[in-house]
Amino acid sequence: MGGDRGSEMAIQGALAAVRDTEGLEVILIGPRTILEQQLSEHAAAAGSSDLLGRIFVHHATEVITMDDSPVDAVRKKKEATIMVGFDLVKKGQADAVVSAGNSGATMAAAVRKLGRLPGISRPGIASFFPTLKKPVMLMDIGANVDCRPQHLYQFAVMASSCSRLLLNFDQPRIGLLSIGEETGKGNALVKETYELLKQSPLNFIGNVEGRDVYKGDVDVIVCDGFVGNISLKISEGLAEAAMQMLKREIMKTWRAKLGYLLIREAFKGFKKQVDYAEYGGAPLLGIDGTGIICHGSSNAIAIRNAIEVAANMVRNRVNEAIVQALGEYAA
Amino acid sequence: MGGDRGSEMAIQGALAAVRDTEGLEVILIGPRTILEQQLSEHAAAAGSSDLLGRIFVHHATEVITMDDSPVDAVRKKKEATIMVGFDLVKKGQADAVVSAGNSGATMAAAVRKLGRLPGISRPGIASFFPTLKKPVMLMDIGANVDCRPQHLYQFAVMASSCSRLLLNFDQPRIGLLSIGEETGKGNALVKETYELLKQSPLNFIGNVEGRDVYKGDVDVIVCDGFVGNISLKISEGLAEAAMQMLKREIMKTWRAKLGYLLIREAFKGFKKQVDYAEYGGAPLLGIDGTGIICHGSSNAIAIRNAIEVAANMVRNRVNEAIVQALGEYAA
Numbered sequence: 001m002g003g004d005r006g007s008e009m010a011i012q013g014a015l016a017a018v019r020d021t022e023g024l025e026v027i028l029i030g031p032r033t034i035l036e037q038q039l040s041e042h043a044a045a046a047g048s049s050d051l052l053g054r055i056f057v058h059h060a061t062e063v064i065t066m067d068d069s070p071v072d073a074v075r076k077k078k079e080a081t082i083m084v085g086f087d088l089v090k091k092g093q094a095d096a097v098v099s100a101g102n103s104g105a106t107m108a109a110a111v112r113k114l115g116r117l118p119g120i121s122r123p124g125i126a127s128f129f130p131t132l133k134k135p136v137m138l139m140d141i142g143a144n145v146d147c148r149p150q151h152l153y154q155f156a157v158m159a160s161s162c163s164r165l166l167l168n169f170d171q172p173r174i175g176l177l178s179i180g181e182e183t184g185k186g187n188a189l190v191k192e193t194y195e196l197l198k199q200s201p202l203n204f205i206g207n208v209e210g211r212d213v214y215k216g217d218v219d220v221i222v223c224d225g226f227v228g229n230i231s232l233k234i235s236e237g238l239a240e241a242a243m244q245m246l247k248r249e250i251m252k253t254w255r256a257k258l259g260y261l262l263i264r265e266a267f268k269g270f271k272k273q274v275d276y277a278e279y280g281g282a283p284l285l286g287i288d289g290t291g292i293i294c295h296g297s298s299n300a301i302a303i304r305n306a307i308e309v310a311a312n313m314v315r316n317r318v319n320e321a322i323v324q325a326l327g328e329y330a331a
Numbered sequence: 332m333g334g335d336r337g338s339e340m341a342i343q344g345a346l347a348a349v350r351d352t353e354g355l356e357v358i359l360i361g362p363r364t365i366l367e368q369q370l371s372e373h374a375a376a377a378g379s380s381d382l383l384g385r386i387f388v389h390h391a392t393e394v395i396t397m398d399d400s401p402v403d404a405v406r407k408k409k410e411a412t413i414m415v416g417f418d419l420v421k422k423g424q425a426d427a428v429v430s431a432g433n434s435g436a437t438m439a440a441a442v443r444k445l446g447r448l449p450g451i452s453r454p455g456i457a458s459f460f461p462t463l464k465k466p467v468m469l470m471d472i473g474a475n476v477d478c479r480p481q482h483l484y485q486f487a488v489m490a491s492s493c494s495r496l497l498l499n500f501d502q503p504r505i506g507l508l509s510i511g512e513e514t515g516k517g518n519a520l521v522k523e524t525y526e527l528l529k530q531s532p533l534n535f536i537g538n539v540e541g542r543d544v545y546k547g548d549v550d551v552i553v554c555d556g557f558v559g560n561i562s563l564k565i566s567e568g569l570a571e572a573a574m575q576m577l578k579r580e581i582m583k584t585w586r587a588k589l590g591y592l593l594i595r596e597a598f599k600g601f602k603k604q605v606d607y608a609e610y611g612g613a614p615l616l617g618i619d620g621t622g623i624i625c626h627g628s629s630n631a632i633a634i635r636n637a638i639e640v641a642a643n644m645v646r647n648r649v650n651e652a653i654v655q656a657l658g659e660y661a662a
Contacts, residue, residue, distance in 0.1 A: 132572050142510055145518040179473055179560040187476040187557045210564025214572035226518045227561060229510040233541025234562050235569050241463050241545035242573065245604050249597035256597040262590025266580035273576050 001030040001063045001081045002101025004296040010100065011035070011042050013303020017311075018054045020304065024311055025054045027094055029081040032059040060084040063101075066296060070104030074112050082106055086113035089289045096290035096310035098281065100298040106291065107143050107284060114289040117319055119326045122151045123286030124225065125293060126159050127232060128279040133216025135279060137163045138177075142229035143284075149192035152176070152222050156202055157329065158285040158322050159220045165316035166309065172219035175208035177227060182207070189224065197222075200329055239274060281306030283313060285322070290314050332361045332394045332412045333432025335627040341431065342366070342373050344634020348642075349385045351635065355642055356385045358425055360412040363390040391415040394432075397627060401435030405443050413437055417444035420620045427621035427641035429612065431629040437622065438474050438615060445620040448650055450657045453482045454617030455556065456624060457490050458563060459610040464547025466610060468494045469508075473560035474615075480523035483507070483553050484531065488660065489616040489653050490551045491533055496647035497640065503550035506539035508558060513538070520555065528553075531660055570605060612637030614644060616653070621645050 001007055007030055014026040028035050035057045043049045062080040064073040074083065082101055086109050088094035099106045107125065116123055124140035139159040144151060156174050163172045176194055178186035183194060185207055197204040208218050213231065223231070250256045260267075272278060276295055281302065284291040290313050292306045313319075332338055338361055345357040359366050366388045374380045393411040395404040405414065413432055417440050419425035430437045438456065447454055455471035470490040475482060487505050494503045507525055509517035514525060516538055528535040539549050544562065554562070581587045591598075603609060607626055612633065615622040621644050623637045644650075 130576075132575055145510065177561060179476065179557055179564075187555075190557075209568075210561040210566075211568035211571075213565055214568045224518075226510055226521075227558060230508060230541040230558060231561060231565050233510075234544055234565060235541075237540075237542035237545045238566050238569055239573070240542075242570070242601075242605065244463055245461075246597065246601045249600040249604075250594060252597065252600070256594045259590040259593025259595075259597070263581060263587050263594055264590075266577065266583065266587040266590070269580040269583070270573075270577045273580075274573065 002065060002099065002105075003294070003298060004066070004100075005298070007035060007038060008042070009298055009300050010303055011038050012300035013298075013307060014055055015042060015046055015048050015051055016300055016304035017307035018051050019048060021308060021311060024307070025056070026307065027056045027058050027088065029058045029060050029085050031061050032057050058084065058088065064105045066102050068102060068105060070102060070108040073102070073105045074108045080109075082109045083113065086110050086289065086291070090114055095314045096292065098292045098294065098303065098306045098310050100294040100296055100303065103142070103293045106293050110284050110287040110289065110291045114287050117286055117288050117323055119323065119330075120154055120158070120286040122147070122154065123284060124155050124158070125282045126162060126285050127282040129213060129232075129235070130274050130279065131214050131216030134167065134219070136213065136216065136218060136221055138213070138221045138223065138228055138231065139285065140223070140225035140228050141232050141282060142225045144225040146226075147189060147224040149189060149196050152189070152193040152224065153196040153200065154286070154326070156197055156200070156204070156220065156222045157325050159222065160202055161321040161325050162283060162285055162313070162318050163220050165318050165321060166312055167219070169219055171203040173205045173217075174202050174220045174222065175205055175212070175218035177210070177213075177221050177223035177231070178207035179209065180207060181209060193222070202329075236276075277302035278305065280309035283309065288319070290319070333396060333430065334625070334629060335397070335431070336629070338366060338369060339373070340629055340631050341634055342369050343631035344629075344638060345386055346373060346377055346379050346382055347631055347635035348638035349382045350379060352639060352642060355638070356387070357638065358387045358389050358419065360389045360391050360416050362392050363388050389415065389419065395436045397433050399433060399436060401433060401439040404433070404436045405439040411440075413440045414444065417441050417620065417622070421445055426645045427623065429623045429625065429634065429637045429641050431625040431627055431634065434473065434624045437624050441615050441618040441620065441622045445618050448617055448619050448654055450654065450661075451485055451489070451617040453478070453485065454615060455486050455489070456613045457493060457616050458613040460544060460563075460566070461605050461610065462545050462547030465498065465550070467544065467547065467549060467552055469544070469552045469554065469559055469562065470616065471554070471556040471559050472563050472613060473556045475556040477557075478520060478555040480520060480527050483520070483524040483555065484527040485617070485657070487528055487531070487533055487535070487551065487553045488656050490553065492652040492656050493614060493616055493644070493649050494551050496649050496652055497643055498550070500550055502534040504536045504548075505533050505551045505553065506536055506543070506549035508541070508544075508552050508554035508562070509538035510540065511538060512540060524553070533660075567607075608633035609636065611640035614640065619650070621650070
């Protein structure tokens with residue numbers, strides 16, 4: 001209920017997810033009457049009324065908005081949809097939560113309701129970035145703005161386990177985001193983290209620079225949440241500005257406008273490659289349960305993909321792998 | 332001599348700069364015989380032999396390479412071209428230095444030869460980013476990776492003075508790069524810097540997010556050199572990867588290839604808008620003199636523009652403005 005585009009996208013995404021994934025069931029959390037009506041309308045429109053047996057509605061009316069302070073919201077709005085969602089996970093009535101609402105509140109609700117995995121000091125948010133090759137997982141993208149080396153080390157362990165199981169890597173290549181490839185380049189946090197990662201059994205390939213993020217020669221990139229959030233947002237901002245600049249140039253001549261008509265499909269293919277909606281949201285890692293944060297303006301495809309990533313994380317027991325890796329590496 | 336593309340680009344850039352700017356003189360620093368021969372060849376080829384009276388060669392053979400450690404290099408290679416350059420500024424025989432060589436060494440050489448401006452704790456590197464409107468100046472892009480609030484405050488003062496005089500702003504709008512627009516968002520460094528900027532006479536508009544960098548609604552963005560360097564490099568990397576992805580899509584069909592032929596001029600116009608070469612390099616701010624660092628792979632246009640920015644900084648007395656602003660704001 002807290003996303004920028006209301007409940008419609010969640011409902012369409014849920015319908016697409018149960019249609020595409022056998023055995024999957026989705027619980028929609030929000031005002032029962034509204035959701036049930038929208039659900040039956042969308043199912044009828046999509047000719048998918050047969051799927052309704054696998055979509056349930058759990059009633060909740062309180063909503064945390066994008067403007068709410070996360071900490072205050074989870075304390076005051078105890079019956080908010082996102083709180084109810086993680087409560088269902090806690091009670092074993094759901095396996096995972098997917099939300100396109102307030103990210104900070106989603107993280108805060110997850111930690112409050114489910115707690116952290118044993119041994120994890122700071123849960124964080126991972127996100128897939130498109131690259132010239134396979135997508136790369138970057139962690140943390142904003143949950144922890146002031147980090148110690150131990151936190152970044154744990155991000156590496158968590159993202160490595162998650163990436164390995166979700167994308168079927170043998171040994172994900174881990175890079176540390178810095179301002180030079182050589183050992184000893186970076187700020188104090190990065191230099192200390194470098195040593196921790198080098199001594200670990202992780203497949204650590206060293207520092208990676210900003211310009212390497214989109215090349216696809218590394219599977220996991222570790223950074224603090226301040227740097228990660230700026231990396232994500234500056235990329236989104238640049239992509240959007242670049243499309244606008246290009247459009248302005250194209251609109252200058254009839255020749256270019258005609259060319260655009262011919263090239264439009266290629267643009268669509270390109271947009272699909274860089275569209276966050278294709279990447280299934282941002283997994284919360286380090287909580288004792290499964291949660292996915294989606295972009296506030298997520299469309300139905302983004303929601304469907306996020307539900308599938310959540311299901312994959314549960315099926316592949318990502319959390320067990322994280323706890324096991326942490327224990328093994330410590331020993 | 333230390334750029335990726337050797338001395339040819341510097342020579343062509345120098346020829347273009349003296350052709351386009353009345354009264355400007357350029358001193359090329361490097362091995363005399365080679366430079367003089369290349370210079371007369373390029374001048375003849377460009378039909379610009381009349382300009383040779385305003386281009387001089389200063390002999391120096393030692394070169395700091397891209398792989399040299401900046402600190403070691405400036406200590407050991409005392410006769411390197413970049414050291415000689417700042418020495419000429421110190422002796423009053425040149426007004427500014429432009430270099431496409433090792434950035435760290437250029438900064439180290441500048442500080443070693445010229446020292447800092449009175450009151451400046453940490454000189455830094457500023458850089459122009461293209462936006463949907465006017466270019467924005469971001470500082471620091473890599474000289475200072477671990478900063479205190481006072482350093483970021485001084486970056487704001489320096490970049491504000493420089494941007495005001497170079498781009499003819501009345502009161503440049505200063506933003507602080509963070510992960511949320513609201514007061515109190517960000518890491519510890521940003522939160523403390525926010526208070527300093529708010530209390531200053533600068534035209535501080537508050538936090539700006541990564542996604543706002545390319546919108547052009549702010550004139551100066553302040554951040555530490557670690558975050559700034561990653562912002563710059565991730566942008567370059569994304570732009571390059573996006574062009575490659577788009578090219579791959581276009582090559583898939585004949586229709587799109589034909590469309591590309593029609594749209595090519597629009598692409599060129601777009602590339603020119605985002606090309607760092609158009610933005611005249613990265614001014615070193617806070618040193619007691621004028622220096623510009625260019626991209627290692629700078630072409631002649633980039634060198635010409637950097638020379639013009641250097642000349643403008645000297646003519647507009649940017650350093651005097653910085654010292655004056657620092658003094659006034661302190662009082």
